[in-house]
Amino acid sequence: MAAKRLQRLDISDELKERLARQGLTTCADVLAKSPLELMKLSGRSGLTVHDLVHRCCLSQAVKPVTALHLLKSRERGGTFFATSLPDLDKVLHGGIPTATMTEIAGPAGCGKTQFSMTLSVLATLPVEDGGLGGGVVYIDTEGAFSAKRLLEIAQTRLPQQFQDDSSLKELASQVHIVSVQSCKNLMNRLQSIEEDLIQKKIKLMVLDSVASLVRKEYSNVQGGMMRRTDFLASEAALLKYIAETFSIPVIVTNQITTRYGQRAPVSSPHTPDDGDGSVEVDGEGSYLTAALGNTWSHSVNTRLILQYLAGDRRQILVAKSPVAPFTCFDFIITKKGVEQDVQGQGHYKGTDPGKQAIQGRAGLSVGSTQW
Known part of the structure; x- marks a missing residue:
């Protein structure tokens, strides 16, 4: 870089x-x-x-490594970050891969920030307890981060590790929040972040979200699409450089957009299809999919899609991974953060990750709790 x-x-x-x-x-x-x-x-x-x-x-200069080096690195451990969702970790061969960029995409309110905060808590745990044994840089572009919620997840999910005020303060001191309000501000921060990563012993970086700033700044302006594409390419290069150089997982969240004029492949074993493996999410042939287009889609190493099912049920789709098949898991959001719902698991017929249909919220039941 x-x-x-x-x-x-x-x-x-x-x-x-x-x-x-x-x-x-x-x-x-x-x-x-x-x-x-x-x-x-x-x-x-x-x-x-x-x-x-x-x-x-x-x-x-790019420094090549041998396959033997990669194999030994994996044998030493530390190449995956366990999400604590057992079946997801299993299909990903241990969890979210380090030294790569993983995207969590989905509709508003589906749990992207909750998932990110859950991972932030887990990252601070010692390596022997399944964590990364270091700090977290959490770049917040939407003002969605909640320190109170972070501590609630820690206390309820891991009561033994976070049973007193001193342990909670230690956790809070390890999660470093960076608020940015513009694309220029974000790029400047990423370009100068290396020193902080070293000094603060950062083991996880979260960008929540990658889409909000570019959609605000480059929409409805002349030449906006080309400028947005250039910015996203530079941003992706920086994020992947950071992940590879410091051998840490970089998590980015992404919003959704609507595609028109195509039929969307079925994205869940629980979604009824019409017999040919495809389903229309919208009566006009439109459907929801991850934002930012195909170029960005090819930049991420792993794509996890969060979507709504019937009622308050939610689902994680493994839409892109170099090691995992197209798999889906039901999950719930509780005081403990994101937890796997053991009742729902299966495979689905995948497609181009940039065109994968996503189910939005059909309706909210009365009295349901949203975290």
Whole structure:
């Protein structure tokens, strides 16, 4: 990633400080300058500048690894983050894969933030207890995060680990909330976050949500779709770089949108079809699917879709995974956060993850509790 901080390069502190005074703090800043400009700004010889540029280029080069290295890494453990939903962890071969980007998509109120906060609690647990043994960076773009709800999940789900105020305060101190209100603010934060990840021993990053800012800023403006695509490509590259460099899971939540003019493949074994494996969610041939389009869909490594079933029932679909089949599980949201409903599990006929139909809320029963 060209936004890598110069502080992490093996160059003299004096040179780092001089470059910083000139506004050059990342590899991108250095690589954007000509050798003559760098000589003038740094006060160094052409040989020193050549070495600086060479080091910046090397730091961005993709370093290949062997299949044996990947195998040994998996044998050592730590390649998956258990969600505590037994059947989901089983089909994912251990849980959400680290060093990759996982998307949780679904309609409003279906449990994306609840799932994210549940994972945040679990990530702070010691490794021997199924956690990641570190902190969490939670980037909130919608103001949906609730510290009170986070502590409620911890207390009710894990009463032994969080039975007193001191343990709850320790949990709260490990979850770092970053509120952003614009795409520019978000990109700047991602480009400068490496130091925080190291200092705060971050083991999980959550972005809730990836869609809200781009949909607000790039809708109904001239050239908005192209600018949105460019921004999402840069954002995805940054998020995947962070995941791979620090070997942590990056979780992003996504909203839904409506597609028209196509029949949507059946997305659940509980959804009645018309005999040919497809179902119309809307009478006009439209259906709900994950937002941001196919380009973004191809950027995520794993896609989990949350959707509504009849009444208050909800379901998780494994819509995209390099290791898991198309599988679905019923789940419920309680004071403990997201829990698996053991009554519902099955396989479904999958499709392109970018076109997977999602069931929205048909209605809400009287007296139901929404978390």
